[in-house]
Amino acid sequence: xxxxxxxxxxxxxxxxxxxxxxxxxxxxxxxxxxxxxxxxxxxxxxxxxxxxxxxxxxxxxxxxxxxxxxxxxxxxxxxxxxxxxxxxxxxxxxxxxxxxxxxxxxxxxxxxxxxxxxxxxxxxxxxxxxxxxxxxxxxxxxxxxxxxxxxxxxxxxxxxxxxxxxxxxxxxxxxxxxxxxxxxxxxxxxxxxxxxxxxxxxxxxxxxxxxxxxxxxxxxxxxxxxxxxxxxxxxxxxxxxxxxxxxxxxxxxxxxxxxxx
Amino acid sequence: xxxxxxxxxxxxxxxxxxxxxxxxxxxxxxxxxxxxxxxxxxxxxxxxxxxxxxxxxxxxxxxxxxxxxxxxxxxxxxxxxxxxxxxxxxxxxxxxxxxxxxxxxxxxxxxxxxxxxxxxxxxxxxxxxxxxxxxxxxxxxxxxxxxxxxxxxxxxxxxxxxxxxxxxxxxxxxxxxxxxxxxxxxxxxxxxxxxxxxxxxxxxxxxxxxxxxxxxxxxxxxxxxxxxxxxxxxxxxxxxxxxxxxxxxxxxxxxxxxxxxxxxxxxxxxxxxxxxxxxxxxxxxxxxxxxxxxxxxxxxxxxxxxxxxxxxxxxxxxxxxxxxxxxxxxxxxx
Numbered sequence: 001x002x003x004x005x006x007x008x009x010x011x012x013x014x015x016x017x018x019x020x021x022x023x024x025x026x027x028x029x030x031x032x033x034x035x036x037x038x039x040x041x042x043x044x045x046x047x048x049x050x051x052x053x054x055x056x057x058x059x060x061x062x063x064x065x066x067x068x069x070x071x072x073x074x075x076x077x078x079x080x081x082x083x084x085x086x087x088x089x090x091x092x093x094x095x096x097x098x099x100x101x102x103x104x105x106x107x108x109x110x111x112x113x114x115x116x117x118x119x120x121x122x123x124x125x126x127x128x129x130x131x132x133x134x135x136x137x138x139x140x141x142x143x144x145x146x147x148x149x150x151x152x153x154x155x156x157x158x159x160x161x162x163x164x165x166x167x168x169x170x171x172x173x174x175x176x177x178x179x180x181x182x183x184x185x186x187x188x189x190x191x192x193x194x195x196x197x198x199x200x201x202x203x204x205x206x207x208x209x210x211x212x213x214x215x216x217x218x219x220x221x222x223x224x225x226x227x228x229x230x231x232x233x234x235x236x237x238x239x240x241x242x243x244x245x246x247x248x249x250x251x252x253x254x255x256x257x258x259x260x261x
Numbered sequence: 262x263x264x265x266x267x268x269x270x271x272x273x274x275x276x277x278x279x280x281x282x283x284x285x286x287x288x289x290x291x292x293x294x295x296x297x298x299x300x301x302x303x304x305x306x307x308x309x310x311x312x313x314x315x316x317x318x319x320x321x322x323x324x325x326x327x328x329x330x331x332x333x334x335x336x337x338x339x340x341x342x343x344x345x346x347x348x349x350x351x352x353x354x355x356x357x358x359x360x361x362x363x364x365x366x367x368x369x370x371x372x373x374x375x376x377x378x379x380x381x382x383x384x385x386x387x388x389x390x391x392x393x394x395x396x397x398x399x400x401x402x403x404x405x406x407x408x409x410x411x412x413x414x415x416x417x418x419x420x421x422x423x424x425x426x427x428x429x430x431x432x433x434x435x436x437x438x439x440x441x442x443x444x445x446x447x448x449x450x451x452x453x454x455x456x457x458x459x460x461x462x463x464x465x466x467x468x469x470x471x472x473x474x475x476x477x478x479x480x481x482x483x484x485x486x487x488x489x490x491x492x493x494x495x496x497x498x499x500x501x502x503x504x505x506x507x508x509x510x511x512x513x514x515x516x517x518x519x520x521x522x523x524x525x526x527x528x529x530x531x532x533x534x535x536x537x538x539x540x541x542x543x544x545x546x547x548x549x550x551x552x553x554x555x556x557x558x559x560x561x562x563x564x565x566x567x568x569x570x571x572x573x574x575x576x577x578x579x580x581x582x583x584x585x586x587x588x589x590x591x592x593x594x595x
Contacts, residue, residue: 041278049286049296049538051279086279089540090356140352140542141359144534186466187304187533187547233281239303239468245278 026259027067032226034060036250038079040098041086045240046187047136047148050089052096056081058248067259069110071122071160077102079248083134094139100246104128104210106158106175119163126158126175128210150242151183153198154208169216180206184236207235216254226252288539290335294326297339297543300535304547306463307348308470310557315470318345332539336360339543346545347560349502349528354542370523370571371435371498373404375579380588384423393420396584400591401427405448408440408504414447414485421451421487429591430489432512433496435522435583439503442479442531449511450484452493452518457481459511460529461551476551481511492594493518494587497565501525507550509563514553519590520565522583527562 041053058079065072083096106126113120134148154177162171182201214228228250236242286292298319308315322342329335336355343351343362353360377383377394381402386392390406391413401424403417424430439445446459461476495512497505497520506525512518529550536542551557569586 039278041282043282043285048536050536051282051285053278086285089536089538094536094540138534138536138542139357139540140354140534140536140544141357142534142544144542144544146534187464190464190531190548243282245281247278 027065028256029066029258030062030064030254030256032060032062032064032252032254034058034062034226034228034250034252036060036228036248038081038100038246038248040079040081040083040100040244040246042083042098042242042244042246044134044148044150044242044244046185046242047096047134047146048085048094051086052083052098053086054081054083054096054098056098058100058250060250060252062252069122070107071110071124072105072107074105075103090139092139095137097135097137098132099134100130100132102128102130104175108158108160119161122160124158124160126154126156126177128152128154128175128177130154146188149183149185149189151198152201152206152208153181155179165215167218169219170214171216172211172213174209174211176210177206177208178203180208182206182236184238184240184242186240201236201238205237207233207237209233219256222256224254224256226254228252286538290329290332291323291326293332293335293537293539293541294323294339294342296537298323298342300543301343301346301545302470303468304465304533304535304545305346305470306465306473306546306549307346307559310549310559311346311348313346318342332541343543343545348546349526350532350544350546352532352544354544356540370573370576371500371581371583372576372579373406373433373436375576375581376402376404376433376584379579380581380584385420391416391420393424395424395427396431396588397592399426399428400588401430402433403430404433405437405505405508407437408444408448408508410440410444413444414451417448417451418485418487421489427491429492429494429594431494431496431584431587431591433584434501434505434508435496435498436500437502437505438500439505439531442504442507445504445508446479446481446511447484449481449508449515451487452489452512453481453483453515454488454490455483457514458553459514460507460553461555462548463551464548473549479507479511479550481514491517492591494591495520496522496583496587497525497563498523498571498583499526499562502528504531506558506563510552513563519567520563521567521569521587521590522565523568523570524562524564525558527558527560529559 038058039055043051060077062075079100081098083098084093106124108122108124110122131151136146138144156177158175160173162169180201181198183198210232212230217225231247234244325338340362347363381394381396383394393403396402458478459481460479463473463476466472466474506529532544533547534544569583571582575582
């Protein structure tokens with residue numbers, strides 16, 4: 001029932017979005033390119049019982065479109081990190097090289113109150129996809145290496161709060177997928193080759209939250225800067241569970257075209 | 262002040278990440294035992310084929326793990342537990358040393374030094390374990406000590422270039438413990454004229470001991486810059502294992518190969534490696550490999566077309582009967 005309601009809400013929002021194209025207003029658009037530091041802490045039971053954590057670099061490209069309280073966005077991001085066990089278990093330590101790729105797109109509608117309000121709240125729906133590849137280097141006598149994969153496709157509600165602060169705008173977003181399809185192979189990718197299936201994961205199996213806190217400097221300018229802190233929580237409860245927490249700090253350059261706030 | 266606050270915030274966030282992911286599992290002896298037992302329960306591929314009652318082994322060995330005072334006391338218990346599987350692919354890695362709980366007795370009826378002293382005029386060799394030469398002016402000889410390394414295929418191309426005039430080739434994989442499956446099929450590809458199925462593999466994919474993927478074909482296809490179209494004689498013995506057995510299957514599937522020597526070891530497939538929360542590692546097979554006609558050869562091995570066994574007495578007299586037979590066959594069929 002909840003699934004049906006969500007899909008109906010999404011379709012309703014989509015139709016309203018399409019209708020809004022006829023309104024003669026100029027849209028605000030922005031292209032943002034971020035680079036930053038990414039930190040990941042995770043335990044994937046398919047690879048190891050140990051918690052691995054580490055840092056690396058990441059980049060993200062965002063496109064946003066906004067008109068008359070409606071906004072659409074799309075983002076692509078990639079990160080590469082080196083993870084080590086959270087505590088020393090051998091010398092040298094086992095190590096993971098961790099790559100992550102995400103895509104997210106969504107639409108949000110500003111809640112009644114208009115742009116003049118101090119606090120602006122918008123709600124909508126987001127569709128996301130993530131793929132991570134973990135090359136786990138074991139400290140066994142053969143220095144073995146195995147590759148593990150995790151993929152998910154999600155759909156769920158997203159919200160955004162923002163308000164003016166000083167010369168810029170502070171914004172916070174939160175996305176909580178309620179529908180998820182997961183590819184978390186039983187073992188390393190050799191098995192994945194024989195198990196290439198994306199399966200539905202119920203909310204009791206798959207829990208995820210993604211958020212962002214950002215500050216947009218001088219949003220009226222054609223070019224500007226944005227600083228952002230992002231986090232992601234993921235829990236997959238199955239025979240070989242996975243838990244991960246990721247966070248990043250980034251700085252971005254923004255190009256704006258169309259209307260300005 | 263602001264910098265200190267930012268630093269404290271980062272430390273707090275990282276700590277929070279660890280709390281959200283949860284603590285690492287206990288490193289108590291019984292927790293380590295349970296981890297190994299559970300991992301094999303979920304992934305080991307030969308419980309059914311070897312008719313092993315894994316639950317009953319836990320009933321025997323877990324009380325011993327409970328009584329173990331430290332890791333040193335646990336190690337022999339784990340080795341004893343794993344030895345019940347009689348599997349050459351099971352290894353326990355402790356502080357950089359590898360222990361094989363159930364290795365087959367090593368039958369040392371092959372001495373590679375005899376080859377180049379008595380039978381083959383050495384032409385070249387590379388650090389990765391490939392060595393080659395001429396057994397007669399028309400019969401080449403290539404020995405693969407292992408199928409490890411990233412350059413093995415290209416080194417074979419160089420060897421084939423230098424052995425260009427020979428009409429028959431002996432490929433020696435005796436005492437070859439295996440290596441990368443990709444190497445085995447890529448090397449066989451130098452002798453392939455068309456793509457063909459060499460073997461099938463099924464992987465464990467669920468908690469029941471009989472949960473496996475559908476068979477996936479392992480194919481051998483033409484590969485590399487050099488191609489050898491003559492007769493090939495592959496030498497095997499009881500210490501030909503793992504990827505080397507896939508190589509034997511691949512060469513046999515090509516149709517121009519005669520296998521000479523002894524039955525192979527019968528330990529196919531590439532193992533899964535796992536680690537314990539105290540840093541130990543262990544590996545075990547997660548798949549079952551089948552011959553093209555669907556037979557399991559684990560613990561059985563692949564029989565040769567021309568059986569020849571070396572004896573200790575012959576080896577002591579610097580006689581390699583297996584190689585002599587291969588040279589004779591290659592010369593006869595030239």
